[in-house]
Amino acid sequence: MPVWLFVALLACLAAAGALAIGLLKERRRAKRAESRALTDPLTGLANRLRFEVTATNFWASAERFGRPLGVLVLDLDGFKHLNDTSGHAAGDRLLREVAAALTSRVRQTDLVARLGGDEFAVLAPETPPEGLLQLATSFEAAIEALPVGVSVGWALREPGDLGLDDVLARADAAMYQRKRQRALTWSISRSQPTVQLSPDASVT
Secondary structure, eight states: OHHHHHHHHHHHHHHHHHHHHHHHHHHHHHHHHHHHHHHHHTTBOOOOHHHHHHHHHHHHHHHHHTTTEEEEEEEESSSSHHHHHHHHHHHHHHHHHHHHHHTTTTTTSEEEEEEEEEEEEEEEOOHHHHHHHHHHHHHHHHHHTTEEEEEEEEEEOOTTTOHHHHHHHHHHHHHHHHHHHHHHHHHHHHTTTOOOOOOTTOOO
């Protein structure tokens, strides 16, 4: 092989290698950018956009195969007071602790998301009602160890639902019912310590 041809061949191989490396780096950059776009920067959880994208996929699968799909909605109790009295740094630290507590209690197939502020949601495919209740109870117990409380509502996909928004609306209503019940329990326990309400009465 002539020297000039050998040199040209080496140059072509080097150019092809540089192009491949460049494409790989660009692909990695794009993947990192996509991950950032779908991740809550404070907690590392899925953000609202990723929750909605994943929910669409989960819903399609549940509809197609007739499988259960559960949603849990969580709202922290007392978070504003903590922010006002201890500062935003303490509030941010607490949100990260809540995120860690939630992710430690779900399966790999579930998705935990921070929807915004102190509101979180969990998508739980292939989960029957008793499993959702168990998750809700586990979340409340875990977060009670922190300086705030949490109100949890859950709902399951039902025949006639047009989309996940219907399930979310029921879970949200259950969460607010739970929040009112928790506030009533707190008020009664302070004024009449012997009066007790069922802790799971509104988580249905």
